Structure formats: C-alpha cells, structure tokens
Amino acid sequence: MLSVQKISESVYVGMCLKIGTPQQVASRRDTVDITEMLRNNEMLKTRETVMLSGSQREGLRLSESDRDYMRWPNDHRVIWDFSQCQFYNTQEHALILCDSSESPPGFILLWVPLENANGTVMLACVRMNGMLYISSSKYREVTRPLIKPDSTIHGPCSSGLHGILEYDNAHCFVSDFWPPFAISWVNRCSDWPPPHVVSDIVRNGCHFVAIGHKLGNHTDNEWRISFSRAEYKLAYSMNHTQFLTYGVLKLFLKEIINNGLRDEDKLLCSYHIKTAVFWAIQQNALPHWHPKNLLEGFWVCFKLVLKWVYEGVCPNFFIPENNMFLSNIYGEAQKNLFKRLYKLYEKGIALLFHSPSIRSYIINVLCNPRLTICTNEHTLISEVEFDKGIFCQIREYDSPATLDPRKVNTCLHAVEQLIGLPLTQYHIVMLQKLSATILQHTSFILHNMHTNTNFNKQLYIVDKISCHWLRFATKIGFVSDKLYFAMYYYKTFRYWEALSVIDITKVKLAQPYLMYQIRVDRERYTEAVGGQSLSTKMRQAVAQNIVLNNNIFYIDALIPEQQSCKQNSWFYLHIPPLVLLYMIELLCSRHVDTMRAQRALDDLQVLVHHDQVGSILRDISWEILGICQQITGNLQAALYSYHQSLRQFPYNKIRTATLQRIQDLHL
Incomplete structure (x- = not known):
C-alpha cells in the first residue's frame, strides 16, 4: 500500500x-x-460576447490543447416560456423561444417570431409547421466565415489554424435562465459543488450550440444545450x-x-x-x-x-x-x-x-x-519558472477590449470599476497590461483619424492626448512596450525624441536579467527582481514581441506587411523587439545622423544573420532587414533578405508583401 x-x-x-x-x-x-x-x-456595448471554454479555460495546459471559444449575440436571448418576456426590453433584445416537444433530451428547437428574424438569424431560418425556426446547420454555415473566411466546419464550430494554434469558434445563443429539465441537477448538489457555486451556475443560465442529435427528428435544425460555463466553474471548484x-x-x-x-x-x-x-x-x-x-x-x-x-x-x-x-x-x-x-x-x-x-x-x-x-x-517550481508561465499567459490574452477611440474612456472607466473589486495579483497585472495595450493602440487610431484634417488645433490636442497615453503606457507595460512610443514619435516626425526613447529602451533590453519570451538568466533575474510583485517585474525585467494590430497602421514602412497579414485573415503582425528597435533607429537616424543609421543597420544584420531572433519570427525579421537595406540603397542585399524571408516558416503571413517588394526591385 x-x-x-x-x-x-x-x-x-x-x-x-x-x-x-x-x-x-x-x-x-x-x-x-x-x-x-x-x-x-x-x-x-459590444455586439457579441466571447467566452473561452474547454480545457484552456479550466486551467489545463497540455501540448495538444487547442483554443475553444463560444460567441453569442448580445441582442438576442433565448427564453423557455412566454412568462420570461417580462424581464426584457424587446427594443433591445430579440427573443427566441425554446421548443423541446420533438427533440431528444438535451436538444431543442429555437422558434423565432417573424418580427425578431433579422440579419444573420433570418439567413439561417427555416419554416416548419407554419413557423420560423433557426436551423443549426444553416447557422453554422452562415457564421463560419465571420471570424476567418478560410475556416471549416467541425461539429458545431468553425475551426482552423491561427499560426500554429488550432482554434474552434462556436457561434451560439444564450439563455439567462436555467433549463427546466436540468432542475434535477440542482437537487443532486448536496455535497458537491458548494451551494455558492450552484447558485452562480444557475444564475448564469446556459447556451445553445449549433448541432443536432444524430438520431433526432430534426438533426439539421436542432440545437444542443451547452453547459460550458457551468463546467469550467465546476472545474474551478475541484481540489x-x-x-x-x-x-x-x-x-x-x-x-x-x-x-x-x-x-x-x-x-x-x-x-x-x-x-x-x-x-x-x-x-x-x-x-x-x-x-x-x-x-x-x-x-x-x-x-x-x-x-x-x-x-x-x-x-x-x-x-x-x-x-x-x-x-x-x-x-x-x-x-x-x-x-x-x-x-x-x-x-x-x-x-x-x-x-x-x-x-x-x-x-x-x-x-x-x-x-x-x-x-x-x-x-516543485521555481519563482522564475512561475513568472515565465504567467507572463506568457498575459502575452497570449493581451488584446484591447475595443478599437473604437470614442470608447477608450469608457473602457478605462471599466478598468477602474474592476480595480474596485477584490482582485488577486494575477488579475491586477493582467489589467495593467490590458490598459497599456488599449492606450497604445488607441493613440495610433486617434492620430490616424486626424492626420489629414486641416484643423491644426484639433491635431495638436489629439497629439497631446496620444503622447500622454503612450507615456503612461510605457510606465505600466512590458519593457518592450516603450517601442510603441518610439514608433509614434517617428510617425509624427520627432526623430530626436524617438531616438531618445530608443536609447532608453536599448539599455533596458540589454540588461542581463531581462526575461524575453521564455529566455532568461535565472540567477540574474532572481537577483534583480526576485520576490518583487509581478507588476514590478513586468515593468522592469520582462520583454515580449511587439504586436501590431492589422486594423491600425503604425508606420508607413510596414503597411504592405500588415495588409498582407490582413488579406490572409491574420489579425496581428508579430515582431521581435530588437528587430523593430533597430528599424526605428535607422528610420529616424537617416534624417539626423547618417553614421548612426549605418550602425543600426549593421546591428540589425548581425541580429538576423546570426539567428538571434527566434525561429518562429524569422519571416518578419528577414523582411525588415530587407526593407532597411532597400531604404539605404543596398538593393542586392535587400533582394537576398526578401528571398530568405520567403524560405522561413510563414508565421506572419507576409508572403504577398515580400513578393511585391521583390517585384518592385526588379522594375
């Protein structure tokens, strides 16, 4: 024993x-x-709610784990009987009624009144017994290309690859009410899960995913009742x-x-x-x-x-x-x-x-x-190993809540509200990074919106706001986040200011204790920031790749690459921080210090040629080296770099831009 x-x-x-x-x-x-x-x-007031589900949401990390998302429209709600109509303003919510009379247990039909059938829902409707029902098979087909046009249908989901990561998007509907025929589950919960978990689960209702029972009477039109939210809360309550x-x-x-x-x-x-x-x-x-x-x-x-x-x-x-x-x-x-x-x-x-x-x-x-x-x-696990995991997790889920500059104050107010809740250190550091990302992206959007206007005073005000936001973001984000400020200064022709940020960032990125992705000198990192808060560590000792949202143009030199990404349904362009640093340094120095520009190009060449950028991002690294060589007139070297970019793993989906640059060199 x-x-x-x-x-x-x-x-x-x-x-x-x-x-x-x-x-x-x-x-x-x-x-x-x-x-x-x-x-x-x-x-x-977003149009849809997105929820991570499956083993990733539960906290499991296995090598084969893919990313499962559930998405549902915020202006539709499913009800179980007409008495629940009283809880909704029908001007804001289109109501859908459940019909379980002809379906196996766990499956239902979704009946939609004619006046509530619009947009995507209308395209997926079929008529049965003189009434409109939302067909699960049609809904899958209608929603399949909404996130990525090249996705395929897998069960109730739209599936595909995001880089090397598999994903499933389940477009579904939500009910705020617990299913009447699942009441027996509530009555069973005497020992596990605890009463407060049961109450929370019931209060959050359930979802309906677009797949029918294979042996049902209406396989193509039925919907499966999903308890995904309940399941991750049950996983949370396990020891x-x-x-x-x-x-x-x-x-x-x-x-x-x-x-x-x-x-x-x-x-x-x-x-x-x-x-x-x-x-x-x-x-x-x-x-x-x-x-x-x-x-x-x-x-x-x-x-x-x-x-x-x-x-x-x-x-x-x-x-x-x-x-x-x-x-x-x-x-x-x-x-x-x-x-x-x-x-x-x-x-x-x-x-x-x-x-x-x-x-x-x-x-x-x-x-x-x-x-x-x-x-x-x-x-079992050292402080350094734990930190590597948490900062990789932050990098994975770091994307702005909105790209609408009119909502940035609302978004920041939402952050303030969340800060008022009882938060763990993990909540706090994630909110900190999300706030920095929101400010960075919104600053560029705001500037782009006003660049071509003739109102100098308005542009001055916008610039002042953007600089304030970016300055604040550099104080709360990763060490590498300072490069967003450098890009902004370059974009607004303030080359000396950009180079000043570059100088500061270069020193910080050269620190021997710096954690970049998962690479770190454990002893020096522990000596420098061991025992300090995650927030302090992030600001002083952690760098990540620079992520450019392809709906925003940051600097003109990278617009073709962002457009190529976007054409391939790729949301972000990922760049190693030192590669971007040397690029900005070269672009700025060309206008104020040609000798420094040459040094920046030399440093970039050493970095890329000696493969110090990591295998996954070699495509953009060789591409940027080629761009810089082309800018400085070394066309033969640029051509070589572009061809090298084409030979790498196409993580950033920039092949279209690379081929165009090669073609331009031959003209």
Whole structure:
C-alpha cells in the first residue's frame, strides 16, 4: 500500500510539472477571467460576447490543447416560456423561444417570431409547421466565415489554424435562465459543488450550440444545450488532486485508448472523461481526494467509464436522460470498445506504463522505493519558472477590449470599476497590461483619424492626448512596450525624441536579467527582481514581441506587411523587439545622423544573420532587414533578405508583401 501511495504522489508531482501547480492553474484562470470581464463589460456595448471554454479555460495546459471559444449575440436571448418576456426590453433584445416537444433530451428547437428574424438569424431560418425556426446547420454555415473566411466546419464550430494554434469558434445563443429539465441537477448538489457555486451556475443560465442529435427528428435544425460555463466553474471548484486526476485521464485517453486510431474510430472523447470525473466527485466515489490516492481516483473514474461502455449509457451530468453514447457507442463498436478497455483494466495500474507522459514518474518510485517525495508546490517550481508561465499567459490574452477611440474612456472607466473589486495579483497585472495595450493602440487610431484634417488645433490636442497615453503606457507595460512610443514619435516626425526613447529602451533590453519570451538568466533575474510583485517585474525585467494590430497602421514602412497579414485573415503582425528597435533607429537616424543609421543597420544584420531572433519570427525579421537595406540603397542585399524571408516558416503571413517588394526591385 505504501508503494502505491508513493507512486500516486510521484504521479501527482509529475502532473504538477506537466499540467500545473495549484498556483499556476489559479493564475491562468484569473488572467482569462479578468480579460473577459473587461472585454465583455456592458459599458462597452459590444455586439457579441466571447467566452473561452474547454480545457484552456479550466486551467489545463497540455501540448495538444487547442483554443475553444463560444460567441453569442448580445441582442438576442433565448427564453423557455412566454412568462420570461417580462424581464426584457424587446427594443433591445430579440427573443427566441425554446421548443423541446420533438427533440431528444438535451436538444431543442429555437422558434423565432417573424418580427425578431433579422440579419444573420433570418439567413439561417427555416419554416416548419407554419413557423420560423433557426436551423443549426444553416447557422453554422452562415457564421463560419465571420471570424476567418478560410475556416471549416467541425461539429458545431468553425475551426482552423491561427499560426500554429488550432482554434474552434462556436457561434451560439444564450439563455439567462436555467433549463427546466436540468432542475434535477440542482437537487443532486448536496455535497458537491458548494451551494455558492450552484447558485452562480444557475444564475448564469446556459447556451445553445449549433448541432443536432444524430438520431433526432430534426438533426439539421436542432440545437444542443451547452453547459460550458457551468463546467469550467465546476472545474474551478475541484481540489487540485481532482483536477490532476482529470488531467491524467485526458492523457490516458490520448496516449493509450485513442493512440493510433483514426479520428472517425475515436469513440471516447475528453467530454466523456470530464463527465466521469464530475459524477465520481459528486457521488463521493472517493471520500477524500489527496496526492496519496490520485491513482485510486483515476481507477474509480476509469471503472465508471468501463461500466458506461458495458451498459451503452453515458448520462450527461446535467441532464442524465441525455445518453451521450446513444449515437455512436452501440452494437459492434460498443462491444469492441469494451473488449479493448477491459484488457487495459485487467492490467491494473500497470496500464499507465503505456503513457509516455506518466510512466517515468511510476518508474522513479519502483527503482527507488525509499525515495522521499515532496508535494509542496513551492518546492516543485521555481519563482522564475512561475513568472515565465504567467507572463506568457498575459502575452497570449493581451488584446484591447475595443478599437473604437470614442470608447477608450469608457473602457478605462471599466478598468477602474474592476480595480474596485477584490482582485488577486494575477488579475491586477493582467489589467495593467490590458490598459497599456488599449492606450497604445488607441493613440495610433486617434492620430490616424486626424492626420489629414486641416484643423491644426484639433491635431495638436489629439497629439497631446496620444503622447500622454503612450507615456503612461510605457510606465505600466512590458519593457518592450516603450517601442510603441518610439514608433509614434517617428510617425509624427520627432526623430530626436524617438531616438531618445530608443536609447532608453536599448539599455533596458540589454540588461542581463531581462526575461524575453521564455529566455532568461535565472540567477540574474532572481537577483534583480526576485520576490518583487509581478507588476514590478513586468515593468522592469520582462520583454515580449511587439504586436501590431492589422486594423491600425503604425508606420508607413510596414503597411504592405500588415495588409498582407490582413488579406490572409491574420489579425496581428508579430515582431521581435530588437528587430523593430533597430528599424526605428535607422528610420529616424537617416534624417539626423547618417553614421548612426549605418550602425543600426549593421546591428540589425548581425541580429538576423546570426539567428538571434527566434525561429518562429524569422519571416518578419528577414523582411525588415530587407526593407532597411532597400531604404539605404543596398538593393542586392535587400533582394537576398526578401528571398530568405520567403524560405522561413510563414508565421506572419507576409508572403504577398515580400513578393511585391521583390517585384518592385526588379522594375
């Protein structure tokens, strides 16, 4: 028994390192939560609400994790009966009524009154029994190209690639009310989740995603009731052993059960696994979940899945009448799956030896039975490793809540409101970076709007506001964020001011303790900022790539590249900070100090030729080197650089711009 407990503890430690410690998971959740609270703030009056869902939202970070989003229009609401109309102003909300009379449990039809059918909804409507219903299949097709035209339909989602990251966008509808036939779930929640979590879940209603039941009467028109928001709140309420058990089960599914199978042969999915964990926790299948019995928790969940496959019944956690095996795990496929799972069951815990992610943590204990295992999270991960994770998380979710300069004050007011809430340090540092990003992008938008006007006084006022915003942003953002100010000074022909910012930024980017992306000298970083707040660390010791929004033009020299990105449905142009720094230095110095311009070009050439920019952004780095060489008249070198850009991984989608620049050189 002792060895099993030790193995459990070893696997617990291994999963903390692979999936995350309690503190890491909390930081991921907090940064996403506060970002969405700002982006979806009612004061901004956005057209749609966007919510991250799935394992990323729950705090899991596995190598295969994609990005799942749910999007729903803010001017539509789904109601369960006409009595709920009283809670809405029909001038602001178009109401849609549920019809569950002809659908299997967990699925419904969405009936829309004729006067409420407009725009996208009208395009997706079909007539049945003399009434209009929103067809799920038509809605998927209508909404598929809204985010990225090259996306494809995958289940209820529009799917595609964003760089190297897979994403799913589920365009759906929301109801503010809990489904009447899911009331039984509320009554079951005596032990787990806690009452305040249950209340929060019920208060937030549910969603409807555009996919019907394969065996239903109206497959193409039905909608599935989605409890995605409830599910991530349930994941939040797990203790860390329960959460890591869920992670182990996901690895078990990927690396053992589904390993080597074609997608169409993968009958079990991660949602079945998640459902098993929810049922096991709620039914007290294991009275106490702690590191020493993590494998016991895994075994309990695995046996539950095995039982479901044997019986051919996987009850939905919220609507048990919805058998999630009904459409694909039955007959011969069910028998074969059960045989495969039972063979694994007969191996006992030894079956985990087949998992590359888990086996080493079992072997460690078997080879060293006297090994002492410490599960204290502060000994598992260093301060530097934790900081790398949190700043990468901030970089991933850092995008402005709005690009409308008229709403910037409203947005900042929303930030002030959020600051008034009880916030964690992760909330605070994420809000800090979001505020800097809002100010940076809005400053350029505001200037672009007034550049071609003849009102000098108005342009002067706008410039003063933009400079004030950018100056403030440099004080609260990453070290590299100072380059936005340098770009603005260059754009407004203040070359000496831009070079002054460049000089300051160059010194800060050269500090030996600087953390850039995930590269850092651990000892020097710890010596310089160890123990200080995340806010201080971000301002003094962290640099990230510069992100240019392709709906905003920052400097003329990069407009073709931004346009190329945009034509390829790419939202942002990513540039290594030192590459952009030397480019701005060269552009400014050409007007005031030609010798300095040559030095900047030399430094840029060394940087790019010696591959000091990171493999993922070589395309834009070679491109910028070529632009700078072309500007200074070295056309042969520029041509070489452009061809080098074409040979790199096309992360920034700038191929169109590169080919045009090559063609221009030959004219």
